Amino acid sequence: QVHLVQSGAEVKKPGASVKVSCKASGYTDTSYAISWVRQAPGQGLEWMGWISAYNGDTNFAQKFQGRVTMTTDTSTSTAYMELRSLRSDDTAVYYCAIQMETLVPPDYWGQGTLVTVSS
Amino acid sequence: QSVLTQPPSASGTPGQRVTISCSRSSSNVGLNIVNWYQQLPGAAPKLLMYYDDQRPSGVPDRFSGSKSGTSASLAISGLQSEDEADYYCATWDDTLDAPVFGGGTRLTVL
Numbered sequence: 584q585v586h587l588v589q590s591g592a593e594v595k596k597p598g599a600s601v602k603v604s605c606k607a608s609g610y611t612d613t614s615y616a617i618s619w620v621r622q623a624p625g626q627g628l629e630w631m632g633w634i635s636a637y638n639g640d641t642n643f644a645q646k647f648q649g650r651v652t653m654t655t656d657t658s659t660s661t662a663y664m665e666l667r668s669l670r671s672d673d674t675a676v677y678y679c680a681i682q683m684e685t686l687v688p689p690d691y692w693g694q695g696t697l698v699t700v701s702s
Numbered sequence: 703q704s705v706l707t708q709p710p711s712a713s714g715t716p717g718q719r720v721t722i723s724c725s726r727s728s729s730n731v732g733l734n735i736v737n738w739y740q741q742l743p744g745a746a747p748k749l750l751m752y753y754d755d756q757r758p759s760g761v762p763d764r765f766s767g768s769k770s771g772t773s774a775s776l777a778i779s780g781l782q783s784e785d786e787a788d789y790y791c792a793t794w795d796d797t798l799d800a801p802v803f804g805g806g807t808r809l810t811v812l
Contacts, residue, residue, distance in 0.1 A: 618801060627704065628747065628790055628803045642799050678746060687753075688737040688792035688801040692746045 585610045587679055587693035594699045595669050602665040603696045605679030610660075613637050616682040617662040618689050619653065621675040629675075633682065634662060669700045703727070706791055706804035713810040714781045722807045724791035725773040734794040736774040738767055741788040741806075750789070751776060778809075786811045 590604040605617060618633040632643035634653040641653050652665045662679055677696045680689030707725050714720040726733055736754050739747035749758050751767035754774065764780045774793075778785055791804040 620803075627806045628792075630801055630803065633800065644800065680747075682801070686794045686796075687735045688794060688803075690737070690749050690752065692739075692748065695746045 585681055585683070585691045587681060587691060589677075589679060589693040589696045592697040592699070594701065597670055597700055597702055599669050599700075600665060600667040601669060601698050602663055603677050603679075603698070605662045605664070605693050607660040607662070607681060610681070610683070612683075613657055616685075617653075617655065618680045618682060619651075619664045620678045620680055620689070620692075622678070622695075623672070623675040626675075628678075631664070631677075636660075636662070666698075669698075671700050674698065674700045704805040705795060705802040706793065708789075708791060708804035708807045710805065711808050711810065713812055714778075715812045716781055716783065718781045719777060719779040720781055720809065721778075722776045722789050722791075722809070723773060724775065724804050726793075732772055733769060733774055734796070736767070736769050737792045738774075738776045739790045739792065741790065743787070747790060781811055783811045785809060 586608045588606045593601050595601050614637045616633045616635045619631040621629050631647050632653055634641045636655045650667050655662045679693040681691050682689050705727055712720055712722055738751035740750045741747045754769040755767040766777045768775050789807045792801050795802045
């Protein structure tokens with residue numbers, strides 16, 4: 584069973600950056616991708632981008648291009664998502680989710696990381 | 703506006719059968735593989751159905767999925783109070799090369 588464990592809640596000021604980690608276990612193959620999806624309070628799921636653990640390829644939603652970086656460390660099976668120039672409307676729960684096959688939506692999800700942006 | 707359209711709400715009484723629909727906004731584009739997720743209050747989304755109609759281990763057979771052309775459906779039979787949650791559908795968008803999600807359906811058990 585795949586298990587994703589994310590880093591803890593963060594409180595940031597507007598203009599700052601946040602970096603969230605997501606450690607995978609229970610899956611030894613590196614041919615997977617990690618999507619990052621966020622959910623603002625009371626809202627639906629918003630896909631931000633994905634990164635391939637196999638070759639580091641990325642694809643970002645246009646809305647986040649230039650403001651987000653996604654990386655992976657295959658030695659520790661950990662993915663990272665950094666969002667810069669934070670605004671108050673970036674306040675949300677950020678989820679990592681694993682795609683164990685190509686061209687299909689994510690399977691298993693992390694527990695979520697609450698990022699609060701407030702002055 | 704989500705690429706996939708779901709009704710914002712659904713409801714039923716214990717024991718009833720409820721169906722939640724998920725359709726592609728661009729009706730001339732078929733749906734790729736559809737997954738469904740259940741999100742209980744305060745929790746992360748959980749995979750409920752994959753490959754249109756396959757249940758992961760541990761998901762009761764009261765849940766079933768189907769797909770035809772540009773729409774998919776999630777059916778829940780024998781509704782129980784613990785089924786009260788938000789349900790999301792998702793598929794792969796070939797043009798975006800990304801997963802796309804429905805707006806979610808809040809299921810209330812009356």
